[in-house]
Amino acid sequence: MTYIFLGLLIFCAHLFNAWFSRRRIPDVLLLMGIGILVGPVTGWITPEQLSDVGPVLSSLTLLFILFDSGIDMRLDLVRRYWTGVVQVTLLSYAVSLAAAALVSYFVIGFQLQTSIMLGAMVAGTGAAIVIPLVNQMRVTEKARITLTLESAISGMLAIVITLAFIEGFKLGNISVPAMVGHVLASVIVSLIIGLAGGIFWSSMMERVRKLENSMFLTPAFVFVMYGVTDLIGFSGAIASLTFGLVLGNPEYFQVSFLRKLKLGEMTPLMDNEKGFFKELVFILKTYFFVYIGISIPFTNAWAFIYGAIIAAVLYLVRFLLIVFVGKENTPEERLSVSILIPKGLIAAVLASIPEQVNLAVGQNIIPYASFVKHITYAVIFCSIIYCSILVLLTSKKLIMTELPRQEK
Numbered sequence: 037m038t039y040i041f042l043g044l045l046i047f048c049a050h051l052f053n054a055w056f057s058r059r060r061i062p063d064v065l066l067l068m069g070i071g072i073l074v075g076p077v078t079g080w081i082t083p084e085q086l087s088d089v090g091p092v093l094s095s096l097t098l099l100f101i102l103f104d105s106g107i108d109m110r111l112d113l114v115r116r117y118w119t120g121v122v123q124v125t126l127l128s129y130a131v132s133l134a135a136a137a138l139v140s141y142f143v144i145g146f147q148l149q150t151s152i153m154l155g156a157m158v159a160g161t162g163a164a165i166v167i168p169l170v171n172q173m174r175v176t177e178k179a180r181i182t183l184t185l186e187s188a189i190s191g192m193l194a195i196v197i198t199l200a201f202i203e204g205f206k207l208g209n210i211s212v213p214a215m216v217g218h219v220l221a222s223v224i225v226s227l228i229i230g231l232a233g234g235i236f237w238s239s240m241m242e243r244v245r246k247l248e249n250s251m252f253l254t255p256a257f258v259f260v261m262y263g264v265t266d267l268i269g270f271s272g273a274i275a276s277l278t279f280g281l282v283l284g285n286p287e288y289f290q291v292s293f294l295r296k297l298k299l300g301e302m303t304p305l306m307d308n309e310k311g312f313f314k315e316l317v318f319i320l321k322t323y324f325f326v327y328i329g330i331s332i333p334f335t336n337a338w339a340f341i342y343g344a345i346i347a348a349v350l351y352l353v354r355f356l357l358i359v360f361v362g363k364e365n366t367p368e369e370r371l372s373v374s375i376l377i378p379k380g381l382i383a384a385v386l387a388s389i390p391e392q393v394n395l396a397v398g399q400n401i402i403p404y405a406s407f408v409k410h411i412t413y414a415v416i417f418c419s420i421i422y423c424s425i426l427v428l429l430t431s432k433k434l435i436m437t438e439l440p441r442q443e444k
Contacts (some may be wrong), residue, residue, distance in 0.1 A: 049322040056172055064325055065424040071329020083331045090327055094381045097164050097324040099262045099276045104317045105167050105184050106280020111288045117181050125186045129193050132159035135353045136346050144342050153201040154408050158415045160190030162380020168321050175372045183376050191382040192271040198386045205402045226274035233261045234282025235289050238302040251312055332417045336410045343414020375426040378419045387412035
């Protein structure tokens with residue numbers, strides 16, 4: 037029965053993708069609906085049964101979506117829009133964190149440190165959800181690059197700031213300079229690892245292609261690079277995105293010393309390789325969204341209500357922010373950047389850590405840890421629902437904004 041279900045999911049995913057093209061119904065919502073049906077509704081599959089598989093599936097989905105998105109990016113456009121991306125990302129994350137923290141403090145009644153920690157968890161956007169939606173919608177290259185880079189950077193900010201507050205609970209104080217330093221170090225080191233890995237692998241591609249069954253070697257290298265970066269305490273997500281960017285734009289990274297190292301010329305990816313990576317992303321995305329639906333708890337009504345309120349406030353402040361700081365963009369670009377801010381994998385992972393810390397130390401050093409987790413899951417679910425509804429309502433306007441992509 038399990039194998040039948042897994043196979044039917046792939047057929048359903050293709051059907052839902054076609055529905056998105058025709059009816060503008062987001063396939064993300066439909067896949068999550070299947071997860072809710074087989075999980076919370078019928079109890080056929082429980083999150084506990086997927087406790088070992090779920091985190092691995094989530095990480096694989098994140099790294100491959102970012103890697104594939106980097107391949108599709110044009111470096112000249114990234115350089116052109118980089119300043120605007122940083123501005124939107126930092127302002128949006130800060131405002132979103134503050135808004136969620138204020139709701140947590142004044143409405144829910146959490147203490148200030150817990151409120152800020154919850155705000156840090158949900159302030160970023162979910163790359164594994166944003167990027168597939170961006171690729172399905174006909175948005176401009178500027179909006180696509182902004183949303184993709186923001187999802188990677190804000191995810192890294194969420195991890196660093198949330199873990200800093202959790203450490204603060206353990207030690208009794210929070211070091212702001214150390215937190216800022218770790219953010220900067222994480223960005224720089226992750227970019228260097230992704231850049232070095234991309235240059236090396238691209239220069240080896242001609243040799244790699246001569247090996248038998250070599251198609252899986254590039255994904256294997258992405259695994260290693262992501263794992264090493266994450267293991268040493270930096271952002272594997274940013275490293276994966278940078279690695280894909282290098283492989284997608286090798287002409288910008290040709291360096292003379294490669295010949296001295298007896299490495300070959302950097303070569304672009306072939307169409308069949310790109311197609312293979314996209315198929316992997318499609319399959320992983322399908323199972324990931326079903327897993328998200330299975331994992332969402334509906335047992336705590338107040339957590340769900342508070343999560344719905346926080347998600348609505350996050351959309352409101354995002355809309356107001358883009359209105360005031362994005363006046364140089366077209367109305368369609370402002371619209372797409374305003375609505376495509378669902379929360380995802382990183383928020384879900386971070387939400388479970390406070391509860392684990394309390395269990396590990398044997399005392400309740402982080403108050404309301406379980407409630408924070410349930411609220412965060414509700415924020416994730418409600419933000420995806422809001423995003424799907426807004427995409428459906430605005431798709432007729434956004435469908436007219438596609439710009440032709442230039443050939444490299």
